Amino acid sequence: MSKSLEANVDESKVLGWIKKIGTEPSASVPLLQEIQSEYGYLPREAMEIVIKNSAITSSQLYGVATFYSQFRLKPIGRHLIKVCHGTACHVRGADRLDTSVEHALGLKKGQDTALDGSYTVEQVACVGCCSLAPVMVVDDKVLGDLTGATAKRALKAHAKENDEKLQN
Amino acid sequence: MLKIRVGEGTCGRAAGSATVLELLMKQFPNDKITSVGCKGMCHREVIIEVEDSSSNKKYMFGDLTNKNVEQVVKFLKGEGQLPSDLIINSSDESDTTKFRYLSGQKRIALRNVGELTPTSIDQYIERSGYEAIKKIFNKGMSPDDVINEVKDSVIRGRGGAGFPTYLKWQFAKGAPGDTKYLICNGDEGDPGAFMDRSLLEGDPHNVLEGMIIGAYAIGANHGYAYIRAEYPLAVKNFGIAIVDAKEKGFLGENILGSGFSFDIKIKQGAGAFVCGEETALIASIEGQRGMPRLRPPFPAIKGAFGKPTIINNVETLGNIPWIILNGGKEYAKYGTEKSKGTKVFALAGAVKNGGLAEVPMGTSIRDVIEKIGGGSKTGKPLKAVQLGGPSGGCIPESLFDTIIDYDAINATGAIMGSGGMIIMDSSTCMVDLAKYFLEFTQLESCGKCTFCRVGTVRMKEILTRICNGEGKMEDIDTLEDLSSKIKTSSLCGLGQTAPNPVLTTLKYFKEEYLEHIKEKKCRAGKCKALITHTILKDPCVACSLCKSACPVGAITGTPKKLRSFEINHETCINCGMCVEVCRDDAIEVK
Structure with a gap:
């Protein structure tokens, strides 16, 4: 996998989604969906921003990201x-x-x-x-x-x- | 003045409805052209329906493309002949038996799909939309009155399990607590089913109205529409419906001045089959991994966020407004003694007319497949039908006269399921099919129960071995043994039903298993390890199509030189691409 496929995460964008969707645990799935629709996958950096700025723990977020087949942890092609x-x-x-x-x-x-x-x-x-x-x-x-x-x-x-x- | 409706469901769009719509708008700028949901005849998309008010005639055209639509345009302008290969049905046609796709149906849940623009609340209102809610409030129907009406209809949950809807509602209504939830289950994860997609895409207000009625009956003020993310058009149309319904006062605070308030949020499913199960779906809404939990407590008592919760399937809710408006007894006139009303099926696979069909319960499977579905698509004999997806089972052709009724279908070993009906001809290998379903359930098992988590993997391994020609006779006993253990030791429906495809194929097609094991033979020509592709010298016309289609360069031969084509069995991967392109049946699969 070439390095160039990895996304540059814009912190303000992620914070905007958190503001729009919410910080409670039930916001985990929609937040990940928003991140993936922007970057095509879930960049680690974006997930860390979510963890820092919400009531969602890292184990919950990673657990959810790996449970549902929609989510990808690796970058995809164009x-x-x-x-x-x-x-x-x-x-x-x-x-x-x-x-x-x-x-x-x-x-x-x-x-x-x-x-x-x-x-x-x-x-x-x-x-x-x-x-x-x-x-x-x-x-x-x-x-x-x-x-x-x-x-x-x-x-x-x-x-x-x-x-x-x-x-x- | 012409009224033209263009089918723009996902299937219509896939077939190119957007260009057809654009072209018609350009050609008929002064007529009324609307974009509607899927009429159910996905196999003939792009479809348009035309009403000519000057001549009082109606036409339905199908298989349209941006090119041949010109023939229709010319005809409608009076400049050309009726394009006979594009016409599906017309008011001139007196012989309706020729067109049985719709005449064998009774459309209640789908009554508006394909008739109205899904994003237009006004069109829904024109077709008696929101009349059921008005009836409830104007007539002063109490929640109990609503529940009794639903009880009279005898409708059972259309998601697959078939639990009486009124009973669910009664439990939740009786549960203590001020906060209650009503959830619409639109996580149609069964591969091969698309009834709910069509309904959510094509008539979202109907489902929404069903939700409002259900919420009123149980006393819920909050609702969720849980819709698969794989259905973007359904999510979009349902979202628009929520906004419009709020604006008109059918949703939100103090609905129609009744004092009852109800609000709905959309949650998109993220791709987990197990989330069709109630408690897993609730976990998912709460933002957790979608894993089921032990019942009781049932969601009706303790569900989402610990509050009483009712989860109804999309199709169930789609029937509710009609039931309230026309009366439960009217609904119960359709169907059999224990299974009332209608059921929507998604026909796909080796059937000529693939699409959606809503039929009264009691119709035979054969009638659905042959009269509505038009029989075999390929001309090869039909072999079986799979009902209920990975949780269901196969019904062999010899039992096609079984009627659509919860109990009659259960007696065959299959289940009614949510309505997926995959029709298979002789080119489907039943062992491969069982393997396919086990691969699916094994992947989708959430991992909570050991027998489901590990047992399905072992079953898949055994089936893979059999398909590879490495099966042993004792494998069949092991499969049966594992099946019964997985069924009894799993918490939720996924595990409890996962072995069904294996059990039913073993019951009705055991000889195919035995052939794979003993003779290393796959009669359907599907299991790659057991077949070889050979070019027959006599019928081959040396057109070289197979050579260019072969992805591994296994075919040699000189174009136009008869008898020169051959397949190198060392490099051939038995993918079947050559068979697909050969026009002369010159490739033998054995």
């Missing part, structure tokens, strides 16, 4: 690909989308982000578009009725639009 692995997608060939995306990004086993920091791919439980299965979501765009080949084509088009390069 674009996020979510390959849906809901039941409908599974029976209609989600594994072929995985193979296709991994190949296009040149990912080795255990890797989830392209070396140039362009794309991160993750497998998600269900995005709720089951009748369009198999589905993947690139940034916030839902693409449905894919095959291995059309998934790759869609990714190529996305890369071209966003000035990114694919490995294959």
Whole structure:
């Protein structure tokens, strides 16, 4: 993982969210959601600001951050690909989308982000578009009725639009 | 004057509804064009419905793209023929049997979805919206009157467990305390279900009104709408609904001058299947890890922040305003003796017409799949249906005549569940499916109970071994033994039901397990370790599509040179990409 993907945390922004959402323990999930929607993951620095300025303890915050699958502790690439692995997608060939995306990004086993920091791919439980299965979501765009080949084509088009390069 | 409704649920948007909407607005600047929720026919998106008030005709078009929508535009302007491949239904069509997707349904919870603009409170009000609340206050219905009306409807919780809704409300109403909470459970985590998404996206005011009625019945002044973060459109539309309802006085302090106050906050779920369980959901709202706790005390007595709390499913709440307005007895006219009303199902998988369907209880599974769903999508024979997701089970084709009824479905070993209906054809391997669900539950187990935490991992390992052709005969006994232990030794529904997919596939498809173990064979061609891909020389036309699709370069051959194509089994990873692109059925999977 290249160092450059790590975010520069703006303390005043984090303090602003704490002010808006609250300092009580029940604010933990929405605070982490706000941080992640800004930085794409949960930078340690931002979590420390929350702990210092709220009634949320470090064990609670870290516990919550590692419990819910939405949260990531590692930085992600510039674009996020979510390959849906809901039941409908599974029976209609989600594994072929995985193979296709991994190949296009040149990912080795255990890797989830392209070396140039362009794309991160993750497998998600269900995005709720089951009748369009198999589905993947690139940034916030839902693409449905894919095959291995059309998934790759869609990714190529996305890369071209966003000035990114694919490995294959 | 034309009235055009464009389906803009998540599925419509995925299919490109925004460009279609834009184009129509440009072409018909003086007509009424609205963006509405999903009509349920996700397989035909982008869908538009047109009402022509000058000719008094109605049309429904589907499969629209930014290109072919021009044909529809020309037709509507009287400049072209009716585009026959895009028309789904029209008022000219007298033979309704041809179009059974909607005619086999009874839409109560979904009555407004696809009919109105979800973000318009005025359109909701036009369609009798908030009339149920007005009825309660104008007629002076007491909380007990409301509960009795719901009792008459015999509605049971639509989230899966099927607990009588009125009874839950009665417990919470009777619980001592001034502060009570009503929570709407929109954490639809079951992979393969999207009923709640559609309802929250497409008719948020209906769910909101259901929440207000429930809160009034139990005496709650605070509410939470717990919605999955994976449903951004639902979160957005529900948020707008809250603001608008407050402005009109249906929500907030002293609702409609009744003296009753109720306020709602949205909490976004952060991706944990176990949070569908009541006590885990409460922990999550409190900002903790979503782990269930022992009941009693039940949430109705001691729930969120230690106060009496009721958690109702989105679909349950979506039925409530209709029940209050039309009477519980009217609702109970639909359904079977013990399961009343309607149920929404999300049809997906190997079915032709994937989407949402709301049917009266008592309809047979076969009718839902064949009449509404249109049968097999691929032409391959249907094999089974999975109901209730990871907590549910498989029902084989031979039992498709089972009716939709809590008890009838339980008798098969599956459960009604929240409404996910995944239809499978002969290309689905039942052992692989069981493995898939165990992988899911094992990942989602919160880890509190040992049997659920460790037992599901062991089951997954055994199933993986069987799929890899390394299974042993005693594995089946071990699976059954672990299943019964996990079921009895887990605190919450996740663990108690996690073995169901394995138990039902073992019950109905044992021969597939035996084939994997004894013959090292996967009849569905799914388990990669047990199959090989071979190019058949005769049907192959040497088009080279497979060669370019292969991600590992395992296919060799010269384009246009017949009989030259071959797969190198050393490098082939059996991903099946070649099969997907081959137009001539020239690749054999064995």
